[in-house]
Amino acid sequence: MRIGELSRETGVAIPTIKYYVREGLLPAGRLTSPNQASYDDGHVRRLRLIRGLIDVGGLSVSSVRDVLAAVDSPEEAVHDVLGVAQGAITPRTAAAPEGMERARQTVAELVRRRGWRVEPDHPSYEKLAVALATLRGIAHGEFEEVMDDYAEACERVAAADLAWAERNAEVDGLVERVVVGTVLGDAVLSAMRRLAHVEASARTFGEAGERGASEAEVKGAGGR
Amino acid sequence: MRIGELSRETGVAIPTIKYYVREGLLPAGRLTSPNQASYDDGHVRRLRLIRGLIDVGGLSVSSVRDVLAAVDSPEEAVHDVLGVAQGAITPRTAAAPEGMERARQTVAELVRRRGWRVEPDHPSYEKLAVALATLRGIAHGEFEEVMDDYAEACERVAAADLAWAERNAEVDGLVERVVVGTVLGDAVLSAMRRLAHVEASARTFGEAGERGASEAEVKGAGGR
Numbered sequence: 001m002r003i004g005e006l007s008r009e010t011g012v013a014i015p016t017i018k019y020y021v022r023e024g025l026l027p028a029g030r031l032t033s034p035n036q037a038s039y040d041d042g043h044v045r046r047l048r049l050i051r052g053l054i055d056v057g058g059l060s061v062s063s064v065r066d067v068l069a070a071v072d073s074p075e076e077a078v079h080d081v082l083g084v085a086q087g088a089i090t091p092r093t094a095a096a097p098e099g100m101e102r103a104r105q106t107v108a109e110l111v112r113r114r115g116w117r118v119e120p121d122h123p124s125y126e127k128l129a130v131a132l133a134t135l136r137g138i139a140h141g142e143f144e145e146v147m148d149d150y151a152e153a154c155e156r157v158a159a160a161d162l163a164w165a166e167r168n169a170e171v172d173g174l175v176e177r178v179v180v181g182t183v184l185g186d187a188v189l190s191a192m193r194r195l196a197h198v199e200a201s202a203r204t205f206g207e208a209g210e211r212g213a214s215e216a217e218v219k220g221a222g223g224r
Numbered sequence: 225m226r227i228g229e230l231s232r233e234t235g236v237a238i239p240t241i242k243y244y245v246r247e248g249l250l251p252a253g254r255l256t257s258p259n260q261a262s263y264d265d266g267h268v269r270r271l272r273l274i275r276g277l278i279d280v281g282g283l284s285v286s287s288v289r290d291v292l293a294a295v296d297s298p299e300e301a302v303h304d305v306l307g308v309a310q311g312a313i314t315p316r317t318a319a320a321p322e323g324m325e326r327a328r329q330t331v332a333e334l335v336r337r338r339g340w341r342v343e344p345d346h347p348s349y350e351k352l353a354v355a356l357a358t359l360r361g362i363a364h365g366e367f368e369e370v371m372d373d374y375a376e377a378c379e380r381v382a383a384a385d386l387a388w389a390e391r392n393a394e395v396d397g398l399v400e401r402v403v404v405g406t407v408l409g410d411a412v413l414s415a416m417r418r419l420a421h422v423e424a425s426a427r428t429f430g431e432a433g434e435r436g437a438s439e440a441e442v443k444g445a446g447g448r
Binding site: 049114157161167190 | 269362366373375
């Protein structure tokens with residue numbers, strides 16, 4: 001297909017498609033004449049992957065490039081590629097708050113308690129410590145009381161993620177699945193957690209909410 | 225304290241503090257002379273909250289303003305304020321992918337199956353549909369197979385979140401806790417899920433990973 005059809009098929013504007021080709025995110029089309037290129041279903045699929053990572057996953061163009069490079073390296077050992085992909089899709093945190101020593105200790109204890117085989121130099125290890133130190137800094141340190149509830153929930157989700165990824169035996173597709181599942185899975189988890197909050201909140205505070213609230217204000221409160 | 229001490233105490237630069245005051249995120253200091261203001265512990269706490277929401281939660285300045293407005297309205301019914309706060313901290317999604325009708329149907333079925341009392345106009349309802357439609361668009365539609373694992377994990381986390389928030393009986397503090405817990409809780413969940421992935425991946429693919437990998441490449445793989 002020509003670039004115009006690729007654009008219609010995916011909803012991505014032509015200049016944006018050209019930008020992704022220049023940035024190395026999308027392979028160039030096959031030249032059919034000096035100034036005309038042809039694209040195929042692989043381009044459609046790759047474009048949808050790129051848009052999903054950017055629009056829903058919130059990744060930057062350069063993070064997408066790292067992730068796709070990992071996806072495109074099926075010759076590496078699977079666990080290897082997963083490591084690279086996991087690193088690339090772990091958002092960087094800007095500032096290191098106070099209390100990082102203590103927070104790293106808390107993470108180390110959690111990791112030991114859960115029996116997770118993960119090294120302290122994994123990017124998410126530090127990211128978790130930053131989140132905990134920040135929580136403590138704004139006087140919500142007792143958040144650590146619920147850490148094991150979070151950990152059990154994450155173990156359940158991770159097991160489901162791996163089983164889901166494994167259903168595709170081919171290594172190439174497997175890595176893509178893990179990457180997509182990790183990035184878009186975060187978006188799914190975040191949205192579902194808020195819906196579950198509404199239900200939990202309705203159960204706990206429902207009567208107080210109904211007393212003073214108009215329908216329009218209480219988005220999704222929906223006490224029946 | 226003076227602004228210089230407030231800056232040292234929180235690690236936030238003086239021009240940034242002034243910017244937050246101008247933007248209405250931080251109350252102005254108490255004037256002690258025509259060009260000198262005095263700040264207190266409330267300012268320290270609020271600044272840490274602002275930085276946590278921005279740096280760890282990834283919120284924009286305008287989202288932080290909405291969230292703080294909800295936090296600062298203790299006169300409203302609790303369930304009300306929670307609704308506003310939940311809406312404000314739900315990230316907007318840029319594009320609506322194809323297949324939204326079907327994805328909304330899938331979300332409706334999930335909500336019914338779980339017995340969640342939540343209306344279709346809740347922002348996270350649509351956000352979940354966008355994530356699912358995107359997953360389907362890049363040929364990973366079978367993700368819906370694991371939705372109930374995700375939902376159970378989210379119910380567990382939401383129950384822990386509410387119990388944690390409830391330990392502070394005062395309404396003002398309660399809303400702040402829910403907001404902080406929601407935003408920073410996402411960061412905690414995202415990081416923990418990746419750590420749990422490492423363990424689940426080591427268990428599933430560990431041997432293949434160890435075969436071809438150098439220590440440095442496999443960040444956090446840590447096969448023992």
